[in-house]
Amino acid sequence: MTEPARSRPRYDEGCLAAHALNMIGDRWALLVVRELMLVPKRFQMIRAGLPGVTAAVLTQRLAQLQAAGVVGHDPALGAYGLTASGQGLMPVLQALCRWGSDHPGHDPRRFISPTALMISMTAMVDQGLPGPVRAGFRSGREGFVQTLTRGALQVAADPDPQAPFVIEGSGNALAQAVYGPLPLDRVPGVTLQGDATAAQAYLARFRLR
Structure with a gap:
C-alpha cells in the first residue's frame, strides 16, 4: 500500500531546518539521494542499493x-x-556519516551499498596525509575512481576504473577491507588488481571513529 500524499507540510513551522525536512525528511528520501549522488541510475538499480x-x-x-x-x-x-x-x-550525507560514527550501535554486517561506502570514505579519510593518489574500486556493475589530494577525496563513477590498484568485492566486503582490522590479502570476498603495497597503504588512511 502506498503512503497517502500530503496536502500540507509535514512540519508546520517556519524553521529552515523544518523546511528542508519537509522536502527530504521522509523515510528513504536521503538514501535515495545517496544512491544517485555519484551517477544517474535506473529505477531497479536504485532499488538494488536500497x-x-x-x-x-x-x-x-x-x-x-x-x-x-x-x-x-x-x-x-x-x-x-x-x-x-x-x-x-x-555535505549533509558526509556530516551524517561522521555524526553516526561517533555513536554506538552501528552494525557493519548489515547491507552496505557500494555508493554508500564511497560516500562514507569521503567523510572518514585522514585529510592530513599528502597526495595525489588514485584508487579504483569495483562492485558488480558499479565502478569508481577515487582521487585523494591533501584535504579532499573526490569520487567519480567509472564502470572500468583505471588506477594503480583496483579493489573488487561486494559493498560489505569492500567496507571490511576499508574499515576492518584485517590486511587486504586476508579479507574474504575481495580481490585486488595492481600494486598491493600501495593499496594497503591507501586503505590505512581510513578509520571509523
Whole structure:
C-alpha cells in the first residue's frame, strides 16, 4: 500500500531546518539521494542499493524528490539523476556519516551499498596525509575512481576504473577491507588488481571513529 500524499507540510513551522525536512525528511528520501549522488541510475538499480524499500515507496519518494527539485528524470534514458540542488546534499550525507560514527550501535554486517561506502570514505579519510593518489574500486556493475589530494577525496563513477590498484568485492566486503582490522590479502570476498603495497597503504588512511 502506498503512503497517502500530503496536502500540507509535514512540519508546520517556519524553521529552515523544518523546511528542508519537509522536502527530504521522509523515510528513504536521503538514501535515495545517496544512491544517485555519484551517477544517474535506473529505477531497479536504485532499488538494488536500497534492498529494504518497496517499489511503491521508492516510486513515491522519487516523485516527491522530483517535485522538490532535488531529482530529475530523463525519459529517453529511463534514468533518475540529481539536480544541482540534490548534489548540494553531499555535505549533509558526509556530516551524517561522521555524526553516526561517533555513536554506538552501528552494525557493519548489515547491507552496505557500494555508493554508500564511497560516500562514507569521503567523510572518514585522514585529510592530513599528502597526495595525489588514485584508487579504483569495483562492485558488480558499479565502478569508481577515487582521487585523494591533501584535504579532499573526490569520487567519480567509472564502470572500468583505471588506477594503480583496483579493489573488487561486494559493498560489505569492500567496507571490511576499508574499515576492518584485517590486511587486504586476508579479507574474504575481495580481490585486488595492481600494486598491493600501495593499496594497503591507501586503505590505512581510513578509520571509523
